[in-house]
Each structure stands twice: as C-alpha cells, then as structure tokens.
Amino acid sequence: MIKQIKKTKTQRRRQTTRGSKARAAIKPETRGLEGGCYTPLSRSQILQIDTAAHEILEKTGLSEAPPLVVKTLTKAGAKVDKDNRLTIPAKLLDKAIGGFVRNFTLHGQIAGHEMHMTGKRVHTGSGGAAPYVVDIDNGKYRESTLKDLYDAARLVNSLDNIHFFSRSLVARDMPDELSLDINTAYACLAGCEKHVFIAASQAEHVRPIAEMCYLVAGSAEAFMEKPFASMNINHVVPPLRYSAESCKVMAAAARYGIPVHANSFVQLGASSPVTIAGTLAQSVAETLGGMVFAWLVNPQARILFGARPMLTDLRTGAMSGGSGEQAQLMAATAQMAQFYNLPNTCIAGATDSKIPDAQSGYEKNLGVTLAAQAGSNAITQAAGMHASLMGCALESYVIDNDMLGAILRSLNPIKTDDAALMTEDIDNIVRHEGHFLGHPLTLQRMQTDFLYPDISDRRNFQAWERDASKSIHQVAKNKTREILNNSFPGHLSADIDEKLRNRFDIRLPRGMMRKQ
Numbered sequence: 308m309i310k311q312i313k314k315t316k317t318q319r320r321r322q323t324t325r326g327s328k329a330r331a332a333i334k335p336e337t338r339g340l341e342g343g344c345y346t347p348l349s350r351s352q353i354l355q356i357d358t359a360a361h362e363i364l365e366k367t368g369l370s371e372a373p374p375l376v377v378k379t380l381t382k383a384g385a386k387v388d389k390d391n392r393l394t395i396p397a398k399l400l401d402k403a404i405g406g407f408v409r410n411f412t413l414h415g416q417i418a419g420h421e422m423h424m425t426g427k428r429v430h431t432g433s434g435g436a437a438p439y440v441v442d443i444d445n446g447k448y449r450e451s452t453l454k455d456l457y458d459a460a461r462l463v464n465s466l467d468n469i470h471f472f473s474r475s476l477v478a479r480d481m482p483d484e485l486s487l488d489i490n491t492a493y494a495c496l497a498g499c500e501k502h503v504f505i506a507a508s509q510a511e512h513v514r515p516i517a518e519m520c521y522l523v524a525g526s527a528e529a530f531m532e533k534p535f536a537s538m539n540i541n542h543v544v545p546p547l548r549y550s551a552e553s554c555k556v557m558a559a560a561a562r563y564g565i566p567v568h569a570n571s572f573v574q575l576g577a578s579s580p581v582t583i584a585g586t587l588a589q590s591v592a593e594t595l596g597g598m599v600f601a602w603l604v605n606p607q608a609r610i611l612f613g614a615r616p617m618l619t620d621l622r623t624g625a626m627s628g629g630s631g632e633q634a635q636l637m638a639a640t641a642q643m644a645q646f647y648n649l650p651n652t653c654i655a656g657a658t659d660s661k662i663p664d665a666q667s668g669y670e671k672n673l674g675v676t677l678a679a680q681a682g683s684n685a686i687t688q689a690a691g692m693h694a695s696l697m698g699c700a701l702e703s704y705v706i707d708n709d710m711l712g713a714i715l716r717s718l719n720p721i722k723t724d725d726a727a728l729m730t731e732d733i734d735n736i737v738r739h740e741g742h743f744l745g746h747p748l749t750l751q752r753m754q755t756d757f758l759y760p761d762i763s764d765r766r767n768f769q770a771w772e773r774d775a776s777k778s779i780h781q782v783a784k785n786k787t788r789e790i791l792n793n794s795f796p797g798h799l800s801a802d803i804d805e806k807l808r809n810r811f812d813i814r815l816p817r818g819m820m821r822k823q
Contacts, residue, residue, distance in 0.1 A: 333754045337715035338420075338470045342682035343427035347635050348642045352584075356643060359588035360595065361397050368394035369543065369596050373551035375558060379603050393549070395599060403599040404647055411609045411650065413471070413502045413566060413685075414533040416523065416798050420501040422470060424611065424650030427641075427682025429718060431675065431711050433463055433704070434473035434504065434539075434654070434687030441662065441693065441700035443784060448661075448698055453478035453490055453815055455701075458791055459691065460498025462704045465794045466690075468711040473504035473539065473687045475699050481814065488512040490814050492519055493807065496536065497820065500798040504568065504687070506539045510555035513538075515811065517563035522806055523799065530564065534609070537566035542597035545571065545578035546589060554600065561601045561608040568652055569597035570613035574626055575636070577619045583636055590614040591643050598649075611685065612649040614640040617657070626695050628657025628688075629670030637674065638681035645682060652685040653678055656707070661694050663703045663780050671707060676714050702783040705790075709760040716758045762786055795821055 348356070372380075372393040381387065384399040410425040422430045440451040456476045463472040474491055481487040488507050495503040496519070507513045516538075517527075524530035538560045542553045560567050571593035573579035579586040594614040601610050616636050620627040627633065637653045644651030655674035660667035671689070678686045690707035691699050721727075729748070736743055743749050762782045764771055771777075799807075807813060 334467065335716065335719075335755060335758045337468050337712055337758065338430055339423055339428045340715055340718040341427045341720075342429045342641075342679050342718050343645070345638055345677055345680035346642060347639050347677075347681075353642060353646050356584060356588050356591060357646065359584075360591040361400060363547070363588060363592040364395040364400055364596060365397055366394065367547060368392035369547045369549050369593070371544075371548045371551065373549065373554055376549055376554050376600055379558075379600060383603055392547075395596060400595060400599060403602050404595070404649075406606060407598065407602055407647075407649060408607060408609050409648060409650065411566075412533075413537060414535045415501045416496070416535045417500050420470070422502055422685065424609075424684050427645065428684055429679045429682060429686065429715065430470040430684060431679070431686045431689040431715065432469055432471035432473050432504070433459065433475045433689070433691050435475045435657070435692040435696045435699060436477055436506070437475060437692065437694075437697055437699045438477050438479060439694070439698040440476055441698055443701055443787060446662065448694075450479045451476040451699070452480045453494055454819055455699075456491065457494040457498045457815055457819065459699065459701060459704070460495050460503075461794055461796060462701055462787065462790055463690075464499040464501060464796050465790050466704060466708040468708045468715060469690050469704065471502040471504065471685065472499040474506060475691055484508045485512055485515075486812060486814065489515060489519070489811050492516045492536070493811065493813050494815055496520075496523060497799050497804070497815070498796060500796055503536050504539050505536055507556050507560070509552060510559045513556055513559035513563060513565070517560075517565060519807060519811060520565070522810065523803060527564065534564070534566050537568060537609075537611070539568045539570060539613075540597070541570045541572050542600070543571050543593045545573040545593060547593060549596075554597075557597065557601050558604045561605040561610075564608075566609040566611065567601050568611045568613045569594055569601060570615055570652075571597070573616045574619045575616060575632075576621050577624060579616060581621075583632065583639070586616045586636065587614075587639055587643065590616040590640065609650075612644040612647065612651040613653075614643065614651075615654045616640065617654065626657075627659055628654070628695050629659040629666070629674065631673060633657075634674040634677040637683070638677040641678060641681040641683040644684075650684050652687060653683045654688045655679075655683070655686050656689040657692055657696050659695050661698065663693075663700055663706050663783065667693065667703070668706075668710065672710055672714065675711065676717070679714050679718060701791075702780065702787040705762060705783040705786045706779055709763045712758045712760065793822065 413422045439448045440455045463469045521527045575586045579589045618633040655678035656671040658667045658670040691704045
C-alpha cells in the first residue's frame with residue numbers, strides 16, 4: 308500500500324511536469340466565450356426600461372445639440388421643442404435600431420486577436436484614461452506620461468486574458484491636445500498588436516488618427532475591412548445634454564470608417580436618478596441618442612452600445628466603482644444591449660481601492676464576473692485600474708490577468724455527453740487502479756480543459772515559505788519588471804514606424820522602444 312501511494316505521487320509529479328510543458332502550446336482559449344447566465348432584469352422589466360427610454364427621447368429629448376446634430380436628426384424626423392431640446396420620435400428611433408450594423412468583428416493588427424461583437428460573446432480589456440500612475444518602485448501616485456502609456460500597452464500585449472487595450476493612462480507630458488491625441492494613438496498601436504480603443508479630443512484630430520491607421524494597415528480600404536482601432540466617444544454630458552465637440556468627433560470617426568463607441572457615463576444619484584431603473588432608462592436613452600446620430604451620418608458605421616452608468620457614493624458625492632450595486636447595474640446594461648441585439652461595451656473593474664490589495668481583488672472580481680456572466684461583449688477597465696479610475700498600477704495588469712482567466716473560464720460550458728460523463732471509466736477505475744491520475748484522458752484534459760494561473764501561488768505553504776513567503780503583489784511586480792525589460796512588440800515594421808515619424812510629431816523616443 309505504501310509503495311502504491313509513493314508510485315501515485317511520482318506519477319502525479321511526472322504528469323504535472325509533462326502537463327505544464329504541454330500547456331504552453333495548448334493553453335485554453337478565454338476570448339469570446341459566451342456569457343448570459345446572469346440576468347438581473349426580467350423580460351417585463353427590460354420592456355419597461357425600453358418604454359421609458361423611448362419616452363425620455365421623445366418627450367424630454369437632449370439639450371445643447373450642436374447645429375450638425377440638429378440638422379442631421381431633424382432631416383430624419385426629429386424635432387426641436389419650445390425649450391430648444393432635440394426630441395427623437397419613437398418611429399425614428401425604432402428605424403435606427405433596426406438599421407444599426409450588427410455582428411461585426413474588431414481585429415488586431417495581426418491575426419489571432421479577433422473579437423466578434425455578437426450575441427453574448429465576452430472580451431475583457433483595459434481602460435480608464437487615468438491621470439495618475441502608481442510608481443512601481445515606490446508605490447506613490449504620480450502624473451502619468453507617454454512612456455507609462457506605452458508600457459501599459461506592452462504589458463497588455465503580453466497577457467493572454469486581456470483581449471484588447473483601451474487607453475488606460477493620460478500622457479500628461481504632452482504639450483497640447485493634438486500632440487496628446489496623436490501620440491496616444493501611436494503609443495497604443497505601437498505597444499499592442501491587439502485591438503485598441505483610442506480617443507480624440509477634437510474633431511479635426513480624427514483625420515490624422517485615421518491616416519495613421521490607414522498607413523499601418525496599408526490603405527484606408529484595408530483598415531475599414533479589418534479595423535484594428537476603434538474610438539471611445541462620450542457624446543453626452545449627463546443629464547441629457549449633447550457634447551458639441553464629441554458629437555463632431557463621432558461624425559468624423561463614422562465618416563472615416565473608425566468603429567465608434569457611443570458612451571453615456573452617468574452617475575447614479577448625481578447626474579442620473581437615484582434608482583437603478585431610472586438610471587438605466589436615462590443611460591439607455593442617452594446612448595441611443597448618440598447611436599442614431601452616428602447611424603444617420605453613416606448607415607454602415609460600426610457602433611457599439613456604450614451605456615456605462617456608474618454609482619455615486621451618496622455620503623461623499625464621489626464616483627464609486629466597487630460596490631455590488633455597481634456590478635448589478637453594469638450587468639443590466641448588457642441585458643439592455645442584448646434586447647436590442649447590439650454589440651456593446653461596459654465598465655467593470657473600477658475598484659475604489661488605491662493599490663493592488665484584497666479590496667481591489669474582491670471589488671474587481673465582483674464587477675467583472677457579473678458583467679461577464681451577463682454577456683457583455685467588451686468589458687473595459689477590467690484590469691489595472693485603481694482609485695475609482697483615477698490611477699493605474701502596472702503590476703495590477705499582471706495580477707488581474709490571472710483573475711480574468713479564472714472568470715472567463717467560468718463561462719466555459721459544461722459538457723454532459725457520454726465522453727464527459729465517463730461512466731464506463733468510473734466503473735473500470737474503481738474496480739482496479741482506484742484513482743484517475745494515470746488515466747490517458749486525465750492527462751489529455753489537463754492540457755485542454757484547465758487554465759492554470761501565471762502568478763497565483765498554488766504550492767503548499769512550506770514551499771511558499773522556502774521561497775521568501777512572497778505576496779502576489781511582490782510576485783506581480785517582479786513579473787511586470789521582467790515583461791517591461793524584455794518584451795518590445797515588433798508588429799510595426801521599421802519602415803512603417805519611419806513613415807509614421809516622418810508624417811506625425813511622434814514624441815516617444817525610439818530608445819524607449821527597444822531593449823537597452
């Protein structure tokens with residue numbers, strides 16, 4: 308019996324070793340798994356929110372619509388009321404909803420990073436546009452720079468469970484808005500071969516960003532066929548006011564063939580009602596109000612439903628991203644998008660914690676899990692962010708990558724066919740070996756069915772103590788430094804990079820983009 312147990316442990320060690328070597332090549336996929344199991348809203352509640360959103364747009368409308376928006380929408384049947392509010396009748400809204408482009412794909416710069424924006428397929432990524440970064444060496448908050456943004460993009464490029472890179476930091480060392488927009492786009496595109504979400508502060512900045520994308524793609528047609536960048540646009544200033552400049556940005560992006568995120572960023576109890584239902588109705592109305600405009604500008608525009616209602620801590624009036632109500636609220640927006648059958652994006656993972664600690668872990672996990680289980684197509688801010696989106700910690704990407712892997716694998720459907728139930732194997736094994744460790748299917752499924760964490764420690768405590776009892780934060784810092792010291796993406800050729808630098812005022816030194 309003792310010999311049998313020792314043999315079993317030896318087998319286990321050998322199998323673990325063989326499995327870990329094979330796992331690098333067969334690592335299970337986490338991109339595009341389907342959610343939809345969590346449904347905080349009933350069908351009747353969804354219909355009530357939809358009815359309320361229609362009423363808000365037709366009765367209340369949006370104020371401060373710029374001339375371009377007024378001209379475009381009134382030509383299609385919208386009206387300006389006595390209070391100068393632009394109202395959208397149900398007939399026009401329903402026509403637009405029926406005409407929106409659906410089931411499209413957001414690409415990376417190289418194959419293998421496709422994100423299919425359809426149904427309840429789930430993808431997770433970064434985001435936040437934080438003005439501060441947590442310095443990896445001293446743990447202090449400081450203003451973020453272009454190099455920090457590029458480093459964040461490089462990290463995301465190296466982490467399998469973060470499927471896209473959305474600008475997570477503001478390059479506060481740029482001298483003006485044009486430099487900021489151009490260099491942000493460049494840092495994202497140069498640092499990450501996956502799909503990137505970018506932004507433009509002014510409409511006239513969209514053209515050079517589009518030209519940058521066309522140059523990288525080889526032509527405007529090539530980019531429009533397989534867009535590897537899309538544009539985050541907050542087209543409204545809640546409650547129910549159009550942002551004139553953002554609407555111009557939206558129109559320009561739609562014309563240049565850049566996929567558009569029509570985002571509404573309300574705060575419950577501050578810029579939207581204190582109730583979840585009221586906030587959802589307003590957020591849906593504001594989001595659709597932007598989507599209708601973009602669709603009228605270009606009926607073939609690829610537009611993402613970006614309702615992003617956030618919670619306010621009513622004790623302080625500050626935005627709070629880590630609560631259970633916030634997680635429920637964002638999951639409900641995914642349901643509303645699915646009701647309209649629209650590709651969608653949301654925010655989850657906007658922890659209130661200032662550093663990568665236990666609070667950060669549980670708040671992020673709750674928010675991202677519910678959004679994923681609800682079936683949100685693109686979950687932004689799912690990694691790296693802190694302090695209610697005011698700060699980013701680079702090592703948090705590494706920690707959150709493990710978290711995201713676990714969350715996304717929980718979406719994997721459970722198979723119950725004969726091969727999975729294994730009743731004959733159960734009968735045979737219990738009558739003979741008495742364990743499944745040596746079964747051929749155990750080794751095979753070990754490689755294909757399980758996603759093992761990159762840095763989370765599953766060893767026994769004795770091994771952990773022998774290895775200096777390091778916390779996950781310490782391990783993540785070491786891993787982050789390793790990636791940043793050694794991983795410099797090469798998907799942009801030297802020729803393309805030279806053309807970009809000749810055409811645009813690129814302020815990221817080449818020396819920062821190669822191993823020293």
